[in-house]
Amino acid sequence: MLLSLNVAVFLLIYLAVLVGIPVLIGVYVYRDASRRGMNAVLWTLVAVLAPAFVGLIIYLLVRGSYADLLCPACGAPVAQSYLSCPRCGARLKATCPGCSTPVEPDWRVCPHCGNPLPELGGDFTPPVRRQDKTLWKILLVVLLVPVLLVIFALLIFSLVPG
Ligand SMILES: [Zn+2]
């Protein structure tokens, strides 16, 4: 009687974890992908449905090419292509003085109009990369929960007489 009750409790917790971890990963991937302008629904399905976290690993590899950028002045989310922050108007990129095409700091000639570019000074502040702390928390949960579950199971079964 005691044994079957313990087993039932353990199975319930195990089931909760089995459902809880994919939900946690799904919510994380959905929010992360939509911030980066990726197909959030598709990536959430891939991350949750692929077995053994293969989907999450693929997502983490692919998302590298979609930068998660913030305005350095006000912290608003910005895209790689933005010239200015849509919230506070801070300049995020330099532009060609000839044709106003956005240019990278290390370019010497404008690829659009062929004008030589002057040394670009401090008239703009490039966006900053967002620090992703949520991912580490999720990985910690994913790693710690099974370990705790095993310890919990051993505890339960060691309490059972016989
Ligand atoms: Zn801003």
Ligand SMILES: [Zn+2]
């Ligand atoms: Zn130009």
